[in-house]
Amino acid sequence: MSEQMKVSQHEHGLVRIFAIDLSAEEIDEFRNRSFSEDDDHWPLRDALGATYLDQDFIEVFDVADLEDLGLHGYMRQGLGVSAADLADMKPQIDAISGHVLVVLSSAFDGFEQTLHARAPLRWLGTFKEETAPVQFKPLASEAARGSVADTPPPKINNPHLTLLAAIVALPIIIGLLALLAWLVLR
Structure with a gap:
């Protein structure tokens, strides 16, 4: 059976x-x-x-x-x-x-x-299997005080966005330098 x-x-x-x-x-x-x-x-x-x-x-x-x-x-x-x-x-x-x-x-x-x-x-x-009972006691450390809402959102550091900003800014900087050189040489 x-x-x-x-x-x-x-x-x-x-x-x-x-x-x-x-x-x-x-x-x-x-x-x-x-x-x-x-x-x-x-x-x-x-x-x-x-x-x-x-x-x-x-x-x-x-x-x-x-x-x-x-x-x-x-x-x-x-x-x-x-x-x-x-x-x-x-x-x-x-x-x-x-x-x-x-x-x-x-x-x-x-x-x-x-x-x-x-x-x-x-x-x-x-x-x-026996598991430890879940306990919801507050943590004793001062670092654990406060709430998540008090925490500012994390700063996102995206290398792709940094590269995109550099590519967009480069022609603008070259244009400003060319304008400055034209004004000086005139």
């Missing part, structure tokens, strides 16, 4: 976790991307059903490698998933063993697509 997930063009801050139901010997072949003249072969991307996937923003690892931290701790401390998102799922996350796939929103690089995850991937959940 295939799991469908929409990835929007503006997706940001989501972490998708999948269990990989393969033996340790099969993982390298599944995770590694190979190129040939006619084909770009990547079983992981194909199982995820992605049309675009940046491998710099995915991780495949054995949960046992996390030792005492565990998958729950890694998701909280390493991936920044909010404690609220993880609270209800702690028993299920702690029970996960074997290899997992972590896919960050950045892996899709703004390409809107629909994922069709299928075996050997098993979707475990999609979580939000």
Whole structure:
């Protein structure tokens, strides 16, 4: 059975976790991307059903490698998933063993697509990265006082306009010099 997930063009801050139901010997072949003249072969991307996937923003690892931290701790401390998102799922996350796939929103690089995850991937959940709360406190520095309306508009220094002014002014200056020379020599 295939799991469908929409990835929007503006997706940001989501972490998708999948269990990989393969033996340790099969993982390298599944995770590694190979190129040939006619084909770009990547079983992981194909199982995820992605049309675009940046491998710099995915991780495949054995949960046992996390030792005492565990998958729950890694998701909280390493991936920044909010404690609220993880609270209800702690028993299920702690029970996960074997290899997992972590896919960050950045892996899709703004390409809107629909994922069709299928075996050997098993979707475990999609979580939000915790972000700092927005604060609208005034800045303490005196330099931050005042308003934008008090600021004069910036002076535009356009080299093209300067050149155009020089071209227009040059004949006028030559005409004035010629007139001055004619008056002196007469």
